[in-house]
Amino acid sequence: MGEFKSSGFERAWLSAPPGHRLRPVRYEAYDQVNGLLHAPVTYDYEPISPLPTEMPSDQWIGESLRRFVLGEFGKPPDRGSCPAECIIGSRVEVSHRIAAMYLEACEHVAYSGLVKGVARASGASMAHQLLTLLSDPILGNAANSKNIDLLAFTSQLEHLNSEHQRVYFLVPSFPFKDQNPFRTEASGGHVDLGEIALLIRLHTLSLAIYQVHPFGVDWVIVSDGMSYAQLFRMDVTQVRAYNYRLRLFRDILNIYSTVNIIDLRDLCVRAGTGPDGVPAIDVFSGYIAERMQGLVSSQSDLANTFDVLIRGMKWNINYRDAIKSYGLSREETWQLLNNQPGPDIRRNGNVWAEFHTAATEAAYKYAAINLAIRYCDLFHRFFPIGLRATTHPKAGQVAIPSLGSVMPWNGVAVVRERIETINSVRTEPLYKICSGSGAITAHCVSDSNNVFYYGVEG
C-alpha cells in the first residue's frame, strides 16, 4: 500500500493502536513558511468502548437474522430460464484515460448548475440541501429521500458542524469481482470501469456536497473482501489484487482525498482478541453460527428465511472450478446457481449436493460475521461520528449511488455509445447485457485480458 498515496484518514487509521478509534480534531497551526494560521485535522486515538461480555441471546440472533436477510437479499427473484450465451462481436483496446474522461464528465456535473439548482429548489437548511443532494437521482440515490429521516439527519449534522467536522460516510463494499459466470467473466482481482465509476460517483457527490456544506464529506469504503474471501471460495491473492487496482485507479484519478479505503477484516481484528489470541469478533461469530444452526433447524419460519440466504449464496459463491471440473453445461450451471433442481440437475445429484452444502456452510458463516459485527456495534464503536452508508437501500442508512441493476463488483461495466455524461457508465450482470439485440464490443486495456467495459449498441 505504501506505493500509493493515502489520505490523512488512512494514514492515521493504519497507525492506530489496536483497540483504538480515530477522533478527528481540528487544531490551529501557524505555517511559518506562509505566515498563515490554518486549521488542519489531526486524528487523536482513544480506546474503543469494551465489547459485550456476554454472547447474544437466541432471540436476538433469530430476529437479527431475519432483518439481515431481508435487508441484504429481500424477496428472491425469479430469473427465468437460462439466457443464451453471450456473443461478443469484437474486442478493441482502450486506454485507462477512459476513466479520466468519465471523471471529467462527472466533475462537470458537480460544478454545473445542478447543485445550485437542486439546492435552490430545496432551500431552507443545510441539512435539507445535503439530503436533497444525497437523494438526487443523478448525483445520489433517490431511495434516500424515503429512508433518511430529516430531523435525525439534521441533528447528526448539527453535532458535527458544532465541532467543525467533516461528515464521514462508512460503506462496507468493494469486496472483489464476483465469480458468478453469468455476471462476470473476469477474474476476482479485476477492477473494471464499473468499480472506478462508482469511486468517481462518490467523489462527485463529495464535490457537490462541499458546495453546500462548509466541511465537506469523506467516504470511507470498508472493503469486505478479506473478511469473506474464504467463505466465498475466493483466492486471497485475487482479493489483494482487487484492492491493489482499486487504489491504483483512485491514485491515478487523484480522488484519494475524498474516497478512503480501509479493510473490514483489519477493523474486526483491531476490536480485540480473547485470552487465546483469537480475535473477539471470531469468537462471537463462531458462537452465533453455532446457535443459528440450532435455531434454523427448530424454527420453520427461520428455515425459510435461511433458504433465501442460501439461494443468495449460491448466486455469489465462486464455483468456477467446480463447474469446470464437473464439465457442467451452461444450462446446468444456471439451474445450480439459481437453486432450480430441474431434471438436468437430478442427473448430477452429487453436484447439487456439493453446491448446496457449500452454500449452506457459507450462509451460516456469512450471516454470523455480519451479525457479530452488528452485535458488537463495530462501526459505531470505531467511528462514532460516522454515518452508515449502504449498497442496499434501507431505512436509516444513506444509499450510495446506483449505477445499474447490480453493484459494480457483481457485474460488468456497460457503455452505450460514448462516455459523455454521468449516466454513460452502467453496471449490469453480463447475462443481461447479452439479452439485447445490439452488438457488443469488449473494450480491454492493454495490460489485462479482462474486459474493462462492454460497449453496447443501441
Add this chain to the structure above:
Amino acid sequence: MGSSHGQFEIASDHPRTLILDSVRDIETCQRSFPDAHIRADLHGLITWRSKRSNKKYLFFRLHDGTGSIQVAAREPDLNATEIESIQPLDVYSRVNAKGNVGWMTNTRNNASQLTLFLDAPPSLLSYRLDPQTTFDTLEPQIANIGAQIYLARLRDRAVEFFRSHGYLELVTRYLSRSWGFPGVPTLQVTYSGYGLPVHLAPSPKSQLLKALVLTGKPQVFSIARCFTPAYRDNVVSAESPLLLAQCLDTSLPTLCQLAEDAVRFVFDDISTKPQEPEYLQQKWERLDHQWPEQSTTSTSVVPEVHVFQMSHAPSTDSRLQSLFRVCWPPDLILAEGAVERLDGPALVGTCSLHFERMLAAIRPTVRQLQDLGFTSPDEVG
C-alpha cells in the same frame, strides 16, 4: 459482500425542475439531463433582436457573460399586451429574463435551437433600485458581484494604509516550480506537456523577505491570494485575497498595533470609494455602517486583539517568537501575524489582512463558499 437479486432498482432519472441562473449551466444540464425540466432565471444583455416581431411573438438573444441563448416571447406563454411591453427592448438592454427552457425548431432550415420561453415579460435591470433594498436580499448573482466590489474596496483601503505607513508595495509571483513544505497545502496547476504540475504559492511571505534584502527597505507588503485546498475557516475560499506585510526589527506590540490600526482604517470607510454613480454603489452608500463608530467608542465590541503563543510550535524551533490575531468577535480572524527571530537577534514581523473575513464581518451572508466553479464562459461547449 453485496449482492443483487433485482431488489436494487436503478434510480430513475425522473423529470424534475432545475432552476438555473447561467447559460453555461443551462447548456450543461440540458446536455447531461435532457429529461430535466429547466427553468431559467438569467441576468443578461440583449445582443440581437428579431426584426420580424409582432404582437404574437418576439425573439432576441441574451448574453449573460457565460454564453448566449435565444429568448422567445410568444403566445400563449405571454398575452399580446405583455409581448407589446417587450417591444421597446433593444440591443444593449440589460434584462432579467425568466421562463422555461426547451428546443425550438426553425421551420426554414429545420434546425433546433435551445430557447428560453419567457413566461413573464423580462424586467429591465434598473440602476435605481429601491433604496430600502438591503445587500442581504439581493439575488445571488448580484450579491456575488457586490462581494467582489466590496473586496476591491477593502483591498484599496488596506493598500492605502500600508502605503501611508511607508511600506513598499510589490507585485509578487504566484507560480512556483516546487513546494515541498509542510503546512498549508498548495493548489497545483497542470501545464500540458510540461510534466509535473507547478504550485500556486499560498502566500508571498518568502518573496517579501527577499525583497527586504534586495531593496534595502525596512518594510514591504504585497496584495496576494492564498491558493489552497486546506480548510482555514468557513469563510475563506480556495483563492482568498489577502495583504501580507513584512517589516524588520519590530516587536510584538508594534506589530499588533499596526494590524489593529490597519483593520480600523479599512473599516473606517469602505462605502465611499469609488464614487461611480452605479446602482450598486448607490445602494451600498445607504447601508447602515455602524461598526466604525462602535470600534472607536467601545473597545469591547470590535475589533479585539488577541495575543497568544503558538501552542503547536515545535519545541526545537526557537525562531518563532510570538503570534497575534485581530479578531472580530467571536472568531473571525481579520488580521494575524507573528514575530520571528532570524538567525541571531534579528527580528522580522509578518502581518496579514484577510479580505473575505472582513467582508464576512460586514455582511455575513455574503459568504465565499469553497467554490471551484467556472469563471470562464462556455468552456463546456
